[in-house]
Amino acid sequence: MSASSVGATDQLATPPAGPAPMVADARQGRGRDLWRAVSRSKKAAVGVLLLLFFGVLAVIPGQIAPYSPTAKIFPPGLPPSRQHWLGTTTLGQDIYSQLIWGTRLSLLIALAVGAVATILAVLVGVSAGYLGGATDGFLSLVTDVILVLPIFPLIIVIAAYEKNAGFLTVVVVLGVLGWSYGARQLRSQTLSLRRRDFLESARVRGERSSYVILHEILPTMTSLIMATFLGSAIYAVLTAAGLQFIGLGDPNSQSWGTMLYWAQSNDALLAGMPLWAIAPGVCVALLGAAFALLNYAFDEISSPALRVRKLDRARLPKAEPSPEPAKPAAEEHAPVLRVENLTVAYATDRAPVVAVDHVDLELARGEFLAIVGESGCGKSTLLYAIARLLGAPMAGEIVGGRVIFQGQDLVLLEEKRLRAVRWRNLSVVMQSAMNALNPVLTVAEQMRDACRAHSTWSKAEIDVRSREVLRLVSIDPVHLHSYPHQLSGGMRQRAMIAMALLFTPDLVIMDEPTSALDVVAQRSLMVQIKELQEQLGFAVIFVTHDMSLVRHFSDRLLVMYAGQVAELSKTSELFDRPLHPYSQGLLAAFPSLHGPKERLLGIPGSPPNLANPPGGCRFAPRCPHVEPRCTAAEVPLYSVNGSLVRCVLQEDAS
Amino acid sequence: MRFVLRRLGFFVVTLWAAITLNFFIPRLMPGNPAEAMMARYHGRINPQALHALEIAFGVKAHQSLISEYFDYLGNVFRGRFGISLTFFPDPVMHDVLQALPWTLVLVGVTTVLAFFLGTLIGLVGAWRRGGLMDSAMPPIFVITSAFPYFWIAGIAIWLFSLKLGWLPHGGGYDPIDTPAWTWHFAHDAFVHSILPALTILVTAIGGWILTMRNNTISVLTEDYIRMARAKGLSPQRIMWTYAGRNAILPNLTGFAMSLGFVVAGAILVEYVFNYPGVGYMFLSSVTNEDYALMQGLFLLIVVAVLTAILAADVATAFLDPRTRDVR
Numbered sequence: 012m013s014a015s016s017v018g019a020t021d022q023l024a025t026p027p028a029g030p031a032p033m034v035a036d037a038r039q040g041r042g043r044d045l046w047r048a049v050s051r052s053k054k055a056a057v058g059v060l061l062l063l064f065f066g067v068l069a070v071i072p073g074q075i076a077p078y079s080p081t082a083k084i085f086p087p088g089l090p091p092s093r094q095h096w097l098g099t100t101t102l103g104q105d106i107y108s109q110l111i112w113g114t115r116l117s118l119l120i121a122l123a124v125g126a127v128a129t130i131l132a133v134l135v136g137v138s139a140g141y142l143g144g145a146t147d148g149f150l151s152l153v154t155d156v157i158l159v160l161p162i163f164p165l166i167i168v169i170a171a172y173e174k175n176a177g178f179l180t181v182v183v184v185l186g187v188l189g190w191s192y193g194a195r196q197l198r199s200q201t202l203s204l205r206r207r208d209f210l211e212s213a214r215v216r217g218e219r220s221s222y223v224i225l226h227e228i229l230p231t232m233t234s235l236i237m238a239t240f241l242g243s244a245i246y247a248v249l250t251a252a253g254l255q256f257i258g259l260g261d262p263n264s265q266s267w268g269t270m271l272y273w274a275q276s277n278d279a280l281l282a283g284m285p286l287w288a289i290a291p292g293v294c295v296a297l298l299g300a301a302f303a304l305l306n307y308a309f310d311e312i313s314s315p316a317l318r319v320r321k322l323d324r325a326r327l328p329k330a331e332p333s334p335e336p337a338k339p340a341a342e343e344h345a346p347v348l349r350v351e352n353l354t355v356a357y358a359t360d361r362a363p364v365v366a367v368d369h370v371d372l373e374l375a376r377g378e379f380l381a382i383v384g385e386s387g388c389g390k391s392t393l394l395y396a397i398a399r400l401l402g403a404p405m406a407g408e409i410v411g412g413r414v415i416f417q418g419q420d421l422v423l424l425e426e427k428r429l430r431a432v433r434w435r436n437l438s439v440v441m442q443s444a445m446n447a448l449n450p451v452l453t454v455a456e457q458m459r460d461a462c463r464a465h466s467t468w469s470k471a472e473i474d475v476r477s478r479e480v481l482r483l484v485s486i487d488p489v490h491l492h493s494y495p496h497q498l499s500g501g502m503r504q505r506a507m508i509a510m511a512l513l514f515t516p517d518l519v520i521m522d523e524p525t526s527a528l529d530v531v532a533q534r535s536l537m538v539q540i541k542e543l544q545e546q547l548g549f550a551v552i553f554v555t556h557d558m559s560l561v562r563h564f565s566d567r568l569l570v571m572y573a574g575q576v577a578e579l580s581k582t583s584e585l586f587d588r589p590l591h592p593y594s595q596g597l598l599a600a601f602p603s604l605h606g607p608k609e610r611l612l613g614i615p616g617s618p619p620n621l622a623n624p625p626g627g628c629r630f631a632p633r634c635p636h637v638e639p640r641c642t643a644a645e646v647p648l649y650s651v652n653g654s655l656v657r658c659v660l661q662e663d664a665s
Numbered sequence: 666m667r668f669v670l671r672r673l674g675f676f677v678v679t680l681w682a683a684i685t686l687n688f689f690i691p692r693l694m695p696g697n698p699a700e701a702m703m704a705r706y707h708g709r710i711n712p713q714a715l716h717a718l719e720i721a722f723g724v725k726a727h728q729s730l731i732s733e734y735f736d737y738l739g740n741v742f743r744g745r746f747g748i749s750l751t752f753f754p755d756p757v758m759h760d761v762l763q764a765l766p767w768t769l770v771l772v773g774v775t776t777v778l779a780f781f782l783g784t785l786i787g788l789v790g791a792w793r794r795g796g797l798m799d800s801a802m803p804p805i806f807v808i809t810s811a812f813p814y815f816w817i818a819g820i821a822i823w824l825f826s827l828k829l830g831w832l833p834h835g836g837g838y839d840p841i842d843t844p845a846w847t848w849h850f851a852h853d854a855f856v857h858s859i860l861p862a863l864t865i866l867v868t869a870i871g872g873w874i875l876t877m878r879n880n881t882i883s884v885l886t887e888d889y890i891r892m893a894r895a896k897g898l899s900p901q902r903i904m905w906t907y908a909g910r911n912a913i914l915p916n917l918t919g920f921a922m923s924l925g926f927v928v929a930g931a932i933l934v935e936y937v938f939n940y941p942g943v944g945y946m947f948l949s950s951v952t953n954e955d956y957a958l959m960q961g962l963f964l965l966i967v968v969a970v971l972t973a974i975l976a977a978d979v980a981t982a983f984l985d986p987r988t989r990d991v992r
Contacts, residue, residue, distance in 0.1 A: 054803075054804070054807075152678070155675065155679075156675075156678060156679045156682050158922060159679055159921060159922070159924075159925065159970065159971065159974055160679065160682065160683060160686075160925070160967065161924075161925040161928050161929065161966055161967060161970050162925055162929070163925065163926075163928070163929030163932065164928070164929070164932065164947065164962075164963050164966045164967075165686065165963070167932075167947070167948070167951060168687070168690060168951075168959060168960070168963050169690060169694070170951075171951040171954075171956070171959060172690065172691050172694055173694065192922060245811065246926075248811075249811070249813055250929065252813050252816075253813060253814075253815060253929065253933050256813070256815055256816075256933070257815075257933065257936060257948055257951075258952075259951070271815075271816065271819075275819065275937075280819065280822075280823040280827065281823075281827060285823065288816075288819055288820075288823075289820070292812065292813060292816030292819075292820070295811075295812075295813055295816065296808065296811045296812040296813070296816075297811075298811075299810075299811030299812075300807060300808045300811040302811075303807045303808075303810065303811050304804075304807055307803060307807055307875075310879065395891075398895060400891050400894055400895055402891075402894075429897075430897040430898075430899070431897065432897070433894075433895060433896060433897030434895065434896045434897045435897070438895065438896075439892065439895040441888050441891070441892060442888075443888065446887060446888035446889065447888040447889055447891075447892045448889060448892070449889045449892075449893070449906070449907050449910075449911070450889070450911065450985075450986070450987060451910045451911060451914075451984065451985060451986060452906065452910075453986075460893075460896065460898055460902060460906070461896045461897075461898070464896060464897050464898045464899065464902070465897060494986040494987070496986070496987050496990070497990070507892075510896075
């Protein structure tokens with residue numbers, strides 16, 4: 012599995028990324044970004060070149076083709092030669108010239124069908140999604156019916172009555188029937204956009220629907236609209252060629268399908284004129300492939316996960332010190348976890364971004380450590396780096412440092428031995444159990460999976476243990492046979508905690524396990540976690556952005572800012588005397604439950620972009636106490652009365 | 666159960682739409698081909714054949730369009746599609762049923778095979794993200810999917826049967842044989858089906874591979890995959906039960922949608938191979954202007970596609986517990 016979480020040393024020689032690193036994130040899909048992204052994709056480049064090539068052939072065939080496509084002026088059935096690159100037909104026409112002239116109709120059909128289908132798809136899909144209600148119900152039904160009607164047989168029926176399917180028939184029928192797939196996707200995209208803030212605000216501003224659709228909705232769907240166009244164009248190329256091939260096209264028209272029809276009826280392959288049959292097919296495929304490659308490139312842009320990004324270590328900010336040899340195994344009172352110099356970088360299209368920067372921490376047996384900070388500060392990245400769970404969707408890699416857990420460096424541990432440590436000794440509770448539980452397996456099956464991976468328990472023993480842990484978190488064991496979607500949010504979260512306790516591990520890592528719950532459920536879950544921890548004695552690393560949540564539960568607090576430790580001290584200490592201006596700001600941002608009413612201060616601004624962190628203290632741009640020396644040099648961690656704090660104001664106190 | 670019932674309702678609505686199209690297309694197209702046809706054949710073919718056309722088009726003298734439409738619906742539900750001109754005086758239903766097994770076996774088996782193989786290859790390829798297979802797959806299959814089925818069929822005949830002489834070049838069985846339930850005939854039919862089957866397989870598989878690959882890649886970013894890794898499950902277990910089980914669900918919906926495309930391709934493959942199935946008969950009926958037969962076959966194709974979609978729905982209900990619950 013874990014190509015993405017490879018150890019620190021074995022990938023140092025990764026070569027720099029290829030010459031054309033692909034595209035920036037265009038999830039927003041806004042036009043300009045999209046085009047910039049497309050222009051950097053190799054697949055898109057090949058597609059565009061092919062289309063341009065065929066485009067030139069279609070526009071000026073007369074200038075390129077050496078002869079008239081219809082003139083029967085040569086000896087029939089000539090083999091390929093200097094004069095006739097692809098030979099001649101049984102009627103003495105130049106095949107090469109026919110091929111060039113045939114481009115026009117094939118390309119025109121593709122573009123026209125693409126245009127008609129796209130316009131219809133946008134009209135139907137966006138109205139259905141935007142208007143909702145009965146209109147949506149009706150339009151969706153029509154869309155679904157047309158989607159599953161087999162178009163090709165239908166167009167054959169129509170062509171049969173009409174005797175042949177000319178350009179107009181093909182375009183109208185394929186365009187009118189080919190929009191449904193795109194409409195379906197555009198509808199669901201519109202539905203999800205409707206709930207977004209910027210649309211709400213446009214509506215509140217009193218903008219007209221037409222304005223909202225044209226200026227707010229359509230620009231965000233550029234890539235989907237392109238996909239609809241390209242998809243129907245591909246379909247049109249292949250279908251039109253098929254129709255012409257069976258003789259339902261206009262037999263006198265110049266097109267690749269018609270060439271194939273005549274080649275087939277004259278047994279070209281048998282009669283020693285194989286290129287007559289092969290070349291038009293290759294052209295159809297190349298035109299189809301041109302559209303398909305563009306389509307695929309758009310796909311890759313709109314879902315970034317499809318692309319593989321390699322971490323470009325040569326462009327990391329500075330060379331990492333090579334890790335020292337691991338110290339001998341743990342002594343008696345060794346910490347359960349020791350993190351040293353841990354550094355994590357994300358691959359991007361430009362230089363790698365360091366999201367966790369030389370973090371050190373120690374965790375005693377049974378200790379409860381909370382990590383707080385705004386989103387984007389590297390909390391979760393640190394957490395998943397410790398658990399060696401980086402990888403999609405967070406394509407980060409550990410580029411330096413060590414994670415000593417039970418005397419072993421997890422960073423260097425090979426996958427198989429790492430698996431043995433997982434869950435038995437180190438388990439994880441994730442933010443949203445809805446997403447973290449496999450939706451197609453029952454709770455019991457997911458528990459059984461974990462047990463089978465780490466024990467030789469019998470089926471009955473697994474069942475007993477599963478019931479036991481569910482009771483620990485106060486869930487009725489009847490829910491063992493429920494699927495995740497059948498449980499309430501709080502129950503799912505408890506079920507996941509139960510699962511994490513199957514083997515009573517030494518360390519449970521929790522990533523905002525309560526943030527999906529309402530305030531009452533949050534408190535009761537916190538109390539329960541704390542009780543279980545005291546009862547079973549495991550250590551906890553708990554990530555949250557809500558400081559007040561952990562006030563009464565955690566032993567120590569680690570405040571992270573911009574990938575670095577800003578402050579690390581005892582929880583009570585930190586709440587009483589926050590040393591770092593960022594900690595002070597965070598505390599001010601949350602009202603105290605019992606204290607007098609205070610104004611919420613918050614912190615102006617937002618965390619820095621880690622691709623380009625400010626020099627010196629990273630908090631300086633937002634800090635109310637900023638001084639010239641803050642930005643002069645990197646600020647080290649100062650030790651003040653047992654707390655660690657990264658602020659020059661504490662320099663004298665340390 | 667509710668889910669399957671709802672899909673059954675959709676099945677009926679779509680079938681009704683197809684029958685209605687079948688009725689109105691020949692009557693509402695420019696020049697009213699139905700009337701024109703009736704006029705053209707009047708007095709030229711015997712009354713029985715004329716009656717067949719009446720049923721096929723639902724055209725009767727001195728009747729309103731509405732009552733003709735309901736007559737037509739009634740005939741369709743009793744399986745009365747008229748009489749074939751090509752195989753006169755066989756009823757259309759009889760000919761259709763004769764062609765059906767050939768297509769069911771050839772297209773049915775290859776489509777299902779292409780779906781499973783493609784899904785499998787897509788899953789494994791995406792699982793080894795960044796590997797040779799994963800990086801080579803997309804461009805190769807984007808291009809193979811762009812080749813027309815019938816063209817691949819022609820090339821296959823030329824190469825494997827005319828040049829190399831390995832396999833027969835067409836038909837469903839040797840002309841000197843008569844269809845019978847014997848080993849000899851089964852073997853003969855099998856040998857004749859290899860080339861058309863491979864043609865459909867090669868061209869259809871690319872689409873399944875690419876969609877399954879993309880589904881798997883997006884499923885691999887899900888939290889439950891990370892959770893499965895955290896649990897220390899074996900990579901095989903994660904790949905099959907956590908990634909595969911979830912990634913195949915949208916592919917099953919995709920199966921329903923791409924089926925029309927495969928059917929279109931299969932019709933042309935049967936045509937190129939002179940294969941005695943529904944597609945070949947359908948195209949022959951077009952060439953022979955045997956409209957009764959053509960309309961019957963069109964409806965049969967629609968029913969077949971809808972049945973396959975229903976099967977995919979049932980499979981979805983089976984694999985995805987969320988669809989099973991009453992909403």
